[in-house]
Amino acid sequence: MPAEFKGKQRMPDPTTTVSALREAMRRFVTERDWEQFHSPKNLAMGLSVEAAELMEHFLWVSNEESCDVARDPARLGEVADEMADVALYLLALSNTLGIDLSDAITNKLAKTALKYPVERCRGRHTLDPTQ
């Protein structure tokens, strides 16, 4: 195991800040001198490639069947790895562009909440046109 991970405690969601994850990714990239490849164009492409690999796990199944993965530890581990790949590109892009990701997320969630008011979309994936 590389030095930077030796003896590391696990980092679970309840106690891990987004900055801690960004910093881990930044260190990984800097040590390899990979900033030169991390243009926003390349990172957005890479993120899209990983998103497709995640999606491939659910390609031929129904929506219902896709839920089964939650009860299959081996496949769940593979899916978690693909989700992590997407997240790592997102962290790298935040680092490259100097964007505060948590702030972007909560801002967008607030905007989306305004666009989809609870009373007009409860139980519907589109806006109720009669309200």
Next chain:
Amino acid sequence: MPAEFKGKQRMPDPTTTVSALREAMRRFVTERDWEQFHSPKNLAMGLSVEAAELMEHFLWVSNEESCDVARDPARLGEVADEMADVALYLLALSNTLGIDLSDAITNKLAKTALKYPVERCRGRHTLDPTQ
């Protein structure tokens, strides 16, 4: 602004845990009774659609030109919104599947660090075959 965001403090990366972001997304989804649409298959599709919208911002430019977005506040805001959309699907998928995202990220980063040892890929985006 919807009740759940009224009077909210900003949530910046240094002090925001992944759990706090997951919880904000969970509340947004539950209030709208949208869990029924959030199968892993649908969420992975949605994530991929948002990844493409993010990528579209960098479609016709060179890698160098794509870096200019960091100095253009208006475009940077648009890009931050697309990144947030990707992140929101990732948080929703973590909630649906019960995956600890930070843990998945740090595990995957450790595996990737083993796959790409510093001495064999410094300054190269592929492994040096001579080492």
Next chain:
Amino acid sequence: MPAEFKGKQRMPDPTTTVSALREAMRRFVTERDWEQFHSPKNLAMGLSVEAAELMEHFLWVSNEESCDVARDPARLGEVADEMADVALYLLALSNTLGIDLSDAITNKLAKTALKYPVERCRGRHTLDPTQ
């Protein structure tokens, strides 16, 4: 309507060769002096963006519901437009790289037929491991 389409007959699948479609796309690109933007990297990105726009039409529905689009002329027209966008990028990429697309398609279909023998995958989307 631009000169190049004036008075044009419709071009249906039974009588339209892939070369005729490639030639139409080539003329469109050349007239606009857009070859300079049509690197394989950009075209592959553009294709992926259009693929996501096509996919978005089927995002929140079940597999069964997605079949309904065939009976809804307005939505079918939108879907046909997105399919055309994907195809146009594919034709442009064939032109840029000098690839014979029909040949590539039939070669790949032959390879895939070997990989998925009828007797081992009839009615299954994976290979039957017992045969």
Next chain:
Amino acid sequence: MPAEFKGKQRMPDPTTTVSALREAMRRFVTERDWEQFHSPKNLAMGLSVEAAELMEHFLWVSNEESCDVARDPARLGEVADEMADVALYLLALSNTLGIDLSDAITNKLAKTALKYPVERCRGRHTLDPTQ
């Protein structure tokens, strides 16, 4: 080689109609009884996955470097295979939805030509706002 390809002549672009390609794909699918998996939702997902695999070939390079693939027979063959995969999903989707693909392509090209008049976009990937 499976029966359906035995003794087949090559099918190059200049003499191959889109219907001939659609028919080859239809036969491949029917023989395997795979129509049941070919909902528009699944096919659009599959197409998007293949588009990402195509894009991955050009991930870490510049636009200029991505052109080198045209002079590298081995990599060109791999890229041709990925392009074929995208095309096969497009043909399958045309079959499932009963869409005339050539017609959709030429219609969309005519619409795009109207949207991007030669005099306003020659040598630019956006419309010239001053004309």
